[in-house]
Amino acid sequence: MAKSIEMDPKESERFSEGEISLQQQRVRAAVWFLAPMLIMLFCVAAWPLMRTIYFSFTNTSLTSLYTGEWIGFDNYLSYRKLSSGRILWRGTLVDPAWWNAVWNTVRFAVVSVSIETVLGLVVALVLNAEFRGRGIVRAAILIPWAIPTIVSAKMWGWMFNDQFGIVNDLLLKLGLIDHKIAWTANIDTAMMSVLIVDVWKTTPFMALLCLAGLQMIPRDIYEAAKVDGVHPVKVFFRITLPLVRPALMVAVIFRMLDALRIFDLVYVLTPNSAATKTMSVISRENLFDFDKFAYGSAQSTLLFAIIALFVSAYIWIGKVDLGGRGAGR
Amino acid sequence: MTVLDYVKSTAFYLLVIAIVLISVFPFYYAIITSFKSGTALFQVDYLPTSLDFENYIKVLSGRSFPLNVLNSIFIATTTVVFALFLAVTASYALARVHFRGRALLLMTILAVSMFPQIAVLAGLFELVRFLGIFNTPWAMILSYTIFTLPFTVWVLTTFMRELPMEIEEAAIVDGATPWVIVTQVFLPLMWPALVTTGLLAFIGAWNEFLFALTFTASETMRTVPVAIALLSGASEFETPWGTIMAASVLVTTPLVILVLIFQRKIVAGLTAGGVKG
Numbered sequence: 001m002a003k004s005i006e007m008d009p010k011e012s013e014r015f016s017e018g019e020i021s022l023q024q025q026r027v028r029a030a031v032w033f034l035a036p037m038l039i040m041l042f043c044v045a046a047w048p049l050m051r052t053i054y055f056s057f058t059n060t061s062l063t064s065l066y067t068g069e070w071i072g073f074d075n076y077l078s079y080r081k082l083s084s085g086r087i088l089w090r091g092t093l094v095d096p097a098w099w100n101a102v103w104n105t106v107r108f109a110v111v112s113v114s115i116e117t118v119l120g121l122v123v124a125l126v127l128n129a130e131f132r133g134r135g136i137v138r139a140a141i142l143i144p145w146a147i148p149t150i151v152s153a154k155m156w157g158w159m160f161n162d163q164f165g166i167v168n169d170l171l172l173k174l175g176l177i178d179h180k181i182a183w184t185a186n187i188d189t190a191m192m193s194v195l196i197v198d199v200w201k202t203t204p205f206m207a208l209l210c211l212a213g214l215q216m217i218p219r220d221i222y223e224a225a226k227v228d229g230v231h232p233v234k235v236f237f238r239i240t241l242p243l244v245r246p247a248l249m250v251a252v253i254f255r256m257l258d259a260l261r262i263f264d265l266v267y268v269l270t271p272n273s274a275a276t277k278t279m280s281v282i283s284r285e286n287l288f289d290f291d292k293f294a295y296g297s298a299q300s301t302l303l304f305a306i307i308a309l310f311v312s313a314y315i316w317i318g319k320v321d322l323g324g325r326g327a328g329r
Numbered sequence: 330m331t332v333l334d335y336v337k338s339t340a341f342y343l344l345v346i347a348i349v350l351i352s353v354f355p356f357y358y359a360i361i362t363s364f365k366s367g368t369a370l371f372q373v374d375y376l377p378t379s380l381d382f383e384n385y386i387k388v389l390s391g392r393s394f395p396l397n398v399l400n401s402i403f404i405a406t407t408t409v410v411f412a413l414f415l416a417v418t419a420s421y422a423l424a425r426v427h428f429r430g431r432a433l434l435l436m437t438i439l440a441v442s443m444f445p446q447i448a449v450l451a452g453l454f455e456l457v458r459f460l461g462i463f464n465t466p467w468a469m470i471l472s473y474t475i476f477t478l479p480f481t482v483w484v485l486t487t488f489m490r491e492l493p494m495e496i497e498e499a500a501i502v503d504g505a506t507p508w509v510i511v512t513q514v515f516l517p518l519m520w521p522a523l524v525t526t527g528l529l530a531f532i533g534a535w536n537e538f539l540f541a542l543t544f545t546a547s548e549t550m551r552t553v554p555v556a557i558a559l560l561s562g563a564s565e566f567e568t569p570w571g572t573i574m575a576a577s578v579l580v581t582t583p584l585v586i587l588v589l590i591f592q593r594k595i596v597a598g599l600t601a602g603g604v605k606g
Contacts, residue, residue, distance in 0.1 A: 022501070023427075025506075025507075026426045026507060027426060027428050029422070029426070029506070029507035029508065030421075030422035030426040030428060030507070031422075033418035033419055033421055033422040033507070033511075034418075034419050034422045034423070034434075036415050036418075036419075037415040037416065037418070037419035037478060037482065038419075040415060040474055040478060041438070041441055041474075041475075041478055041479070043456075044449070044453065044456075044471060044472060044474050044475045044478075045441045045444060045449060045475050047452060047456070048449040048450075048451070048452025048453040048455075048456055049444065049448055049449050049452060050452065051451065051452030051455055051456075052448055052449060052450070052451040052452040055451050055452075055455075065454075065455050065458065123348060126341075126344060126345060126348065129341075131341070131342075131345070133345070136349065137345055137348060137349055138592070139589055139592060140348070140349040140352045140353050141348065141349075141352050142588050142589065142592060142595075143352050143353055143356055143585055143588075144352050144355075145588075146532075146581070146584050146585050146587075146588040146589075147356060147581050147584070147585070148535065148536040148553075148554055148580065148581065148584070149536055149538065149554075150536070150538055150554040150555075150557050150558050151359075151554075151557060151577040151580065151581050152355070153558075154557060154558070154573050154574075154577055155355045155356065155358070155359045155574070155577060156355060158358075158359070158362060158570050158573070158574065159355060159358060161570075163371070164370065164371050164372075164373060164570075165373075166358060166373050166375070169373040200351070200352075200355070204352070208596055212596075257443050260445070261445040261446065261447070263446070263447065263538070263539050264538040264539065264554075267538075267558075268538075268558045279447075280445060280446075280447040280539075283447045283450075284447060284450065284539070284543070287450065287451055287454075288543065293451065296451065297451045300445070300447045300448045300450065300451060301448065303445050303447060303448060304444065304445055304448035307443060307444075307445055311440070311443060
């Protein structure tokens, strides 16, 4: 890796007071180069995030964004004592719809990432092998990834259609079901249909990342294992898997983050379905559809907090792990 | 070859065929559906049965779909050009100049790309209304930088790191300022990276849904994903599947062709951040 250009201290001392050293000149230029980008990021990321968090502590409404009053944690959790003595808890943290959304999101994320990792690894192993037509397969798997999410949702929505859908038709013909199923509307199957589409769409991405990891493994190792007569299954679990793990872990973490934030697919494929509403969907619903702007802001903030926690946990675990294994290597 | 080898070989090729079929079938089915109209739509056919262009004519002569396509093209192109411009200079600073806090800055930029879009939606809505750009393409161009910028900076920084030191040293000896180094020495070398990053960012901006849905109010201002998602028929209960499929095919085919042409570069770009990272 190319190092950056630095001068050693003695050399820079040789410049007279009037001249600036090369290093200083470069740092000064770097500041100018970075400033526009950083200002832009502040305007579109940091500032709106702070405003959302601020809104969550107020009672702002959609129609009058600037007349909200500070109400503290009320959007999150508040209680009121009724005259009958009963305590009434309110706020998003005791809202069953919110926790349903959290559960949907976590369930979706864990299941989809697991399936996508396993299937992605399988596809990557297939692509890693040398066979005729490999180029066609690699091109073919790029197609689900290239199709816009909304289009995928509509395409699969059509295939999952309960009256005219090809999925019902095929399953009926194969005798696997005895009546047409409303895949996207039925509470029991809605999440499954979302998972199927997401797995179809994202496995190619996982497969490509796994393939890149697999291709970094030197062929000599496989040849040595072959010479030693090691069983292919053992080769996979003892050699391939440990060596591809770093790439796999990076892919998993990125996918996990994406899965926790999911909105498009759920919104378009299974609109208004309590079985699939994720945290993003319910937040937007409160923000714009129900005109509970501050409430929706609170939910958005909670989602942000969850993701931030997740990322921090991953970094922390990663550091601890590296420290432990680094000593061994 | 033994019998076992034949069995293994057949199983492998069956798996290959399954993978290809599953990947391609939904798009294929969308295409054959788009060529059906009227009652033919209500019949399930696995092979093409009609070649009726009615749906395509409906879409192309429709009220606003062509306009939506133009909106998407304009927004995606502008966002990408803007992001690339900011990212090229920023990535030089991040990759080639040593300064304190550089690693932390890189981590922060990466962290921004992990923001859930919904978390900034409320704040961005306020900002967009404040700037008076609600229901204009500029609302999208502004908000898309939240994901195009970190992505382009990250990938271009990775590429810049790999450029040889000698060229830069030679340029410095010749008295080049950092600006000259970036524009005249490195930029020509970065073309492949710029194309790949630009293409990936373009696809990301093209497909974006949440911001486009929230910041547009009129049909003519919509982008393609929103238009397709909200395509409705004459009555509330009629979903115009034929038209939806035609619109989808129209929009997806150029993307698929682009992706297939730039396969290798795209794969390299996607894995650059992930594997080398």
